[in-house]
Amino acid sequence: MRGYILKRILKSCISIFIVVSIVIAMVFTMIPRNKVLESDTSYRKLTGDTRTSFMYSKFEELGYLDYVRLSDMCTNDSDNYKACMVNGSDENLKVISTYEDRGYKIEFQRNGNAFAYHEYNVVELIFHFWKRLIVLDGPNAIQDPNNPDLERRVYIGKDFNDVPAIMCSGCKHKYLVYFDGSFPFIHQNWLSLNFGTSYPTKAGANVLDVIGQGQGSQVVVDTVFPTGVTVASAFDLHTATYKSSIDHLDQNKFDDHYADCYSNYESPSMINTSYIFGIISLILAYAIGIPAGIYMSRKKDKLGDKIGVVFINLITAMPSLALIFFVRSIVVNFGIPDKFPLLGFKDIRSYISPLIILTLLSMPGLMTWIRRYMLDQSNSDYVKFAKAKGLSQREIFSKHILKNAIIPIVNGIPGSIILSIGGAFITESAFAIPGMGKMLPDSITKMNNNMIICLTFIFSSLAIFSVLLGDLLMVVVDPRIQLSAKKGGK
């Protein structure tokens, strides 16, 4: 069994690798990359050499190519920097030809200065992505010339709340593992994923920070800093990272170099917003869908069943967008806002209509399947036997049929997660919910390549691992099922 799970996890990882690699290849090779810069206002204002230089440095930042200025070429590959910087000199030509030999393309600015760039091919692009993806933090992570005698050790200490935590000096983060009051209560900073920077929306910010950090205005509370001073601040001290140059304000608050903190925000991050909606709607869909399906199978061909079938057909057939607008126009009459940001995160009324729609979208599948399974089971021999033994209809349904019919449904839970992801794209866009589902079409229209790749990674791993989880759940629910094929013999 363990071997099987390991194999499945490995396969899932390969699937994610393949999908994300294909998306990287497509996004980086098929999108005309000049379009990426079009929406950048500072780029549009530039002209001449600064524009060229800005363009190539942006492309380098986005991971398209390796851009080398003349000054960089001269510092890296020439002993005589001054001679090298003179256009047309022997040293200058020599350096240029060495870069040409390395496969770099040489071009000249209007002022005559040469620059070189090397465009990555698909394999290199994919390789770069996966190479930089996983970042491990360790005591040797910070190499700061301003602070050469930084202590390097990992130790178990106590954080500012006197809760034990694994702390580090010399790492990028001060707290490697820590506990706090927010879900999932234990957090780590040791391993992080790097998807590059977001551009052109939220230019320069780390992609994961954009979707992982809180939104809205900052929550300012009186915070006791390590030096003992109490200042009204929004800092989350658990997220302290290394800051090379600390000013006297930092020195006032912090007793070491770990002075860069993320802030606390009042609204959940994009990831959490999507999770809140996804999980609640899934629970609602199961809580309503399964009893409804059971009811339909018990009243087969009677009025209740017929109404249910009409409901299922209508929702399956109608375009989800039309359904969203119909439901919204009905719900609006009860004083519920038609867009999420009207009342925001704090008001419970903002959640009602998106949840109704997400639930409606995933219910018909569930109802059809549970009805089908229940009907199939009710024709089987053990049900006839139970009937012959004089069990009541209610007893047969609840004690015997349901237990057998629920197995495939448990296996289907992950499938509905995949479905709810698809529904979330549309629902979040229609309600302007600031979540990941809205972020994907937004970043596509804005050509935010790194964000697209990051979201693909998140959504596809979510989907793939949920399928794995579904298979494992099925084994838990039904002991007769064995996923690993038994080796022959006994």
Place this chain on the structure above:
Amino acid sequence: MFKKKIEPLKASEPLKEAEIDMNDPSLFGFQRADDSASEHIAAPKYSYWGSVFRRFFSNKIAVLMLLISLTMVLFAFIQPMISHYDHMVAPNINNSSMHFLKPFTKGFIFGTDNRGNSLFDSLWSGTKNSLIVALSATFFTEFVGIVVGMFWGFSKRMDAIMIEVYNVLSNIPTTLIAMILVYALGGGFKQLIFALCVTTWIGTAYFIRVQVMIIRDREYNLASQCLGTPLWKIILNNILPYLISIIITSVSRDVPAFISYEVALSYMGVGLSERYASLGKLIQQYSPYMLTEPYLFWIPVFASAVISVSLYLVGQALADASDPRTHMI
């Protein structure tokens, strides 16, 4: 061999025993054995498609839906030919007296939009484009899916590879793949259709594969193989007819699903490009006027709902009717 119909005794003339002399030799004659007569089956005539249509047309809701969907499809394909609607052209854009005309004023059945274009024209042009996308995506998905699924069900070597491909592709949300593909390829018709087909065909193929695996080892197919029938003939003549009802079910689910995808993708701004009107594009374009000019927004939403619901119900009824088990009365 001579052929002679055996005249059955007529019940209307009961024989009177007294009148018949059983010893009269003129009553008896030699009769040749008639092979063709013994082959005659006295069951009522059965034609498959005849039964399908009889069954389908006995369903009143299905006929109503068929009429609605036929009207809409015909309108969508014929009306744009007459109106020559071009989404990029807005002749009344500077004439504000032509903007936001209410339905049934000045000869505009559905009124005019924010650019002074007739909503009636843009709606049918949009419906046409949405239908073209949905129908061709369904065609390619089903065609590739059926062809691959047939061979997939037969070949064990292919199965080993395809099942891994299926495991990768089926786990990724279709909307995600379609969005990214349209982004990478650009928003034309071909690109959108390709993006929609590229992950869905494998679902159809898998579905067909399972059905083929169920049927392929039945005795009549084994017998056919023993007699040396080539594989393609077995697939075409022995297996495909079994799958008609299953394929129709699958088609009836695909068409509304693709309409829904097109509407959703275009609404989010990642579907067809600005040059084409489509139901999703119209809904997106008119959604700012939902409160001020409700007709402008709701007519395309209703059109998308009506066309996909009617096509879905027609498909379901047809699939139901094409299942031979329902033909026994």
